[in-house]
Amino acid sequence: FFSVMATKAVILIGGPSKGTRFRPLSLETPKPLFPICNRPLVYHHIKACKEQLPQLQEVILLGFFAPHLFEEFINETKEELDVSIRYIKEESRLGTAGGLYKFKDQITEGLDNDSSLFVFNCDIIADFPLQQLESFHKKHGHLCSILTKHVEQKNVKNYGCLVADEESKEVLHYAEKPETFVSDLVNCGVYLFRMEIFDKIVAVATSKPKQSELDIYATKEDTTGDIKIRLEQDVFRQLAGHESLYSFEYTGYWSPIKHPIDSLVVSRMLLSKNNPEISGELKTKARNSLVHPSASVGDSSLIGENVTVGKNVKIGVGVRIKDSIILDGVTVKDHAYIVNSIIGWNSIIGQWCRIEGTNGKVTILGL
Numbered sequence: 001f002f003s004v005m006a007t008k009a010v011i012l013i014g015g016p017s018k019g020t021r022f023r024p025l026s027l028e029t030p031k032p033l034f035p036i037c038n039r040p041l042v043y044h045h046i047k048a049c050k051e052q053l054p055q056l057q058e059v060i061l062l063g064f065f066a067p068h069l070f071e072e073f074i075n076e077t078k079e080e081l082d083v084s085i086r087y088i089k090e091e092s093r094l095g096t097a098g099g100l101y102k103f104k105d106q107i108t109e110g111l112d113n114d115s116s117l118f119v120f121n122c123d124i125i126a127d128f129p130l131q132q133l134e135s136f137h138k139k140h141g142h143l144c145s146i147l148t149k150h151v152e153q154k155n156v157k158n159y160g161c162l163v164a165d166e167e168s169k170e171v172l173h174y175a176e177k178p179e180t181f182v183s184d185l186v187n188c189g190v191y192l193f194r195m196e197i198f199d200k201i202v203a204v205a206t207s208k209p210k211q212s213e214l215d216i217y218a219t220k221e222d223t224t225g226d227i228k229i230r231l232e233q234d235v236f237r238q239l240a241g242h243e244s245l246y247s248f249e250y251t252g253y254w255s256p257i258k259h260p261i262d263s264l265v266v267s268r269m270l271l272s273k274n275n276p277e278i279s280g281e282l283k284t285k286a287r288n289s290l291v292h293p294s295a296s297v298g299d300s301s302l303i304g305e306n307v308t309v310g311k312n313v314k315i316g317v318g319v320r321i322k323d324s325i326i327l328d329g330v331t332v333k334d335h336a337y338i339v340n341s342i343i344g345w346n347s348i349i350g351q352w353c354r355i356e357g358t359n360g361k362v363t364i365l366g367l
Contacts, residue, residue, distance in 0.1 A: 005055060005114060005115055005116050005134075005138075006055050006057055006110070006111055006112070006114075006115040006116075007053055007055055007056055007057065007111075007115060007116045007117065007118060008056070008057050008058045008059070008060060008107065008110075008111060008115075008117055008118070009045075009046075009049045009053070009056065009058075009059045009060070009117075009118040009119075009120065010059075010060045010062050010100065010107060010117065010118070010119045010120070011032075011042055011045050011046070011059065011060070011061050011062065011119075011120045011122050012062055012063065012096055012099070012119065012120065012121055012122055013030070013032040013042060013061050013062065013063035013065065013122045014031070014032075014063050014064070014065075014122065014123070015030075015063045015064030015065045015090070015093065016030070016064075016065060017093070021258050021259050022034075022257070022258065022259065022260060024260075024344075024364060025260050025263065025342065025364070030065050030069050030070075031122070031123065031257075032061075032063075032065075032070075032122045033069070033070070033073060034263065035308075035310065035325075035327065035328075036125060036257075036263060036266055036267055036270065037267055037270045037271065037290055037308055038290065038292055038308055038310055038311070040073055041122065041123075041125070041257065042061065042073075042122050043073075043077060044125060044128075044270075045120050045122065045128070046059050046077060046081065046083065046085065047081065048128035048130060049083070049118065049130065050081045050082075050083045052128070052130040052131045053118075053130060053131075053134075056083065057084065057110055057111070058083075058084040058085070058086060058110075059083060059084065059085045059086070060085075060086050060087075060088055060106075060107060061074075061085065061086070061087045061088070062087075062088050062090070062099045062100075062103070063087075063089070063090060063099075063122075064089060064090040064091070064092065064093060064094075065089070066089075067087050067089050070087050074086075074087060088103050088106060088107075090102070090226075091226070092226060093228070094226055094227075094228055094229070095228040095229045095230045095231070095234075096121075096229075096230055096231035096232065097201050097204070097229040097230060097231035097234065097235055098226065098227060098228050098229040098230075100119070100197075100198070100201055100229075100231075101198075101201045101202065101205050101227065101229055102226060102227075104198050104201075104202075108195065108198065111195060112195075113195055113196075114195075115195055116134070116137070116192055116193065116194060116195070117192070117193045117195065117197070118130065118190070118191070118192055118193075119190075119191040119192075119193065119231075120189065120190055120191075121189030121190070123189075123256055123257045123258065124188065124189045124190070124254065124255065124256050124257065125253075125254070125255055125257060125266040125269065125270065126147070126188060126190065126250075126252065126253065126254040126255075127250075127252035127253055127254070127273070128190070129147075129250060129252060130190075132248070133145055133147055133190065133192055133248050134192060136169075136246070136248045137192045137246075137248075140168075140169070140246050142170075142194075142243055142244055142245075142246055143193065143194050143196055143197060143200070143239065143244040143245065144191060144192070144193050144194070144197060144236075144239060144244060144245050144246065145191065145192045145246050145247075145248050146162070146171065146187055146188070146190070146191055146236075146245065146246070146247055146248065147187075147188040147189070147190035147191070147248055147250050148162055148164070148185050148186060148187060148188055148247045148248060148249050148250065149185070149186060149188050149249065149250050149251070149254050150184050150185055150186075150249070151184055151186050152184070153181065153184050156178075156181065156182070156183070156184055156186060157177060157178065157179070158177065158256075159177065159186035159187055159256075160174065160175070160176045160177065160186060160187035160232050160236070161174070161175050161176075161178055161182040161183045161184075161185065161186055161187075162174055162183055162185050162186070162187060162240075162247055163182065163183050163185070164185060164246075164247040164249075168246075169246050169247045169248070169249070170241075170243060170245070170246055170247075171236075171239070171240045171241075171245040171246060171247050172240060172241050173240050173241065174187075174232070174236045174237050174239075174240040174245070175237075176230075176232040176233050176236075176237075185247065185249070187232065187236075188250060188254050189256070191231075197235075200235060200238070200239065200244075201229060201235060204229055204234050204235055204238070205227045205229055208227050208228070208229065208234070253269045253273065255269060260342060260362050260364055261360070261361065261362045263325060263342065264306065264323060264324075264325065264340070264342070264362055267306060267308055267325060268288065268306045268323075271288040271289065271290060271306060271308070272288050288305045288306055289303050289304065289305060289306065289307040289308070289309075290307070290308045290309065291303065291307075291309040291313075292309055292310055292311045292312075292313065294311050294312050294313075295309045295310070295311065295312065295313040295314070295315070296313070296314050296315065297309070297315045297319075298315055298316045298317035298318065298319060298334070299317065300317045300318050301315050301316070301317060301318060301319035301320070301321075302319070302320050302321070303315075303321050304320070304321060304322030304323070305322060305323065306322070306323045306324075307321050307322060307323070307324050307325075307326070308324075308325045308326065309321075309326045310325075310326060310327045310328035310329070310330070311328040311329070312328060312329050313326050313328070313329065313330045313331075313332070314330075314331045314332070315332045316332060316333045316334035316335070316336070316351075317334050317335070318334050318335040319332050319334065319335065319336050319337075319338075320336075320337045320338070320339075321337075321338045321339075322338075322339050322340075323339055323340045323341075324338050324339065324340065324341045324342065324343065325341075325342045325343070326338070326343045327342070327343060327344055327345045327347075328345055328346070329345055329346035330343050330344075330345070330346065330347050330348075330349070330366075331347075331348045331349065332349045333348070333349060333350050333351045333353075334351050334352075335351055335352045336349045336350070336351065336352065336353045336354070336355070337353070337354045337355070337356070338355045338356075339355070339356045339357065340356060340357030340358060340359065340362055340363060341355045341356065341357050341362060341363040341364070341365065342362055342363070342364045342365070343355070343365050343366055344364070344365060344366035345366070346366075347365060347366030349365075
């Protein structure tokens with residue numbers, strides 16, 4: 001199955017905030033650019049769009065980071081993948097649908113009523129079954145399709161939860177991070193919309209106040225008067241139960257990336273799948289590990305499972321590494337031992353150093 005509808009993709013990349021969940025990995029590098037298998041996180045989304053959507057017109061990165069932080073990445077990825085990429089900057093935090101509302105005209109430029117719009121949360125990694133999602137979307141013919149997945153009950157409180165009809169897959173009820181158990185079927189952060197979604201978002205916007213003391217998003221720095229709209233709470237909750245919102249249940253790999261340890265989890269998933277996203281780099285003799293071609297590894301060193309070694313890394317003799325990410329420019333001297341760790345850019349690990357995290361808590365060094 002291949003797309004016959006013109007489509008665009010919007011990736012919600014967020015911006016710098018007071019949140020600390022992904023720190024210190026995001027102190028100097030925006031989270032969407034943090035390398036997963038030696039590629040920026042957001043690269044995996046763009047690559048999936050390019051490979052699976054032949055009618056893709058454009059990829060739009062929507063967020064409130066400073067634009068210059070993404071210039072090099074956008075230029076390099078445009079050239080490598082031959083895809084149009086544009087960054088649209090929000091002047092303040094507008095919520096997951098506020099940017100879609102404010103920049104509606106720019107996003108819909110070149111599309112018609114028969115076109116479609118993919119929207120991604122940036123902080124996820126998945127197999128991105130976009131063609132299957134599009135086929136499902138065309139089959140039911142309604143406003144919106146959500147990629148969903150069953151997760152363990154103990155984790156559901158961290159996600160948006162859905163109740164869907166077993167036969168039609170219509171979403172009957174939607175609750176964002178509910179305090180009590182609703183369902184183990186959760187929102188995976190990938191959406192496909194008909195163009196009428198903008199009418200729904202506009203309707204929500206007209207019913208909401210602009211920046212005010214009553215706005216839960218209001219901060220002293222936010223004085224633009226823009227309307228904050230949350231896709232999950234403000235839009236999906238209204239669509240549920242009205243033959244507008246449908247669940248595409250997915251059984252492949254998927255993980256959110258909220259905390260530093262999640263980067264190791266998703267690296268393991270990608271390496272085990274040997275995805276095309278990591279092609280063109282050298283796989284080591286160890287199963288499910290990846291070494292950049294510019295890196296050097298001492299002859300007697302052992303690179304174990306779930307290891308990613310970045311550009312220009314120098315690893316001495318007798319080194320042991322397992323379940324770790326070694327970022328660009330690192331030097332690991334002879335006989336060092338690194339397990340369950342993330343070693344920051346251009347760090348130097350001395351001889352005989354032992355750096356070891358646990359399965360539940362990663363050690364982060366040099367960031």
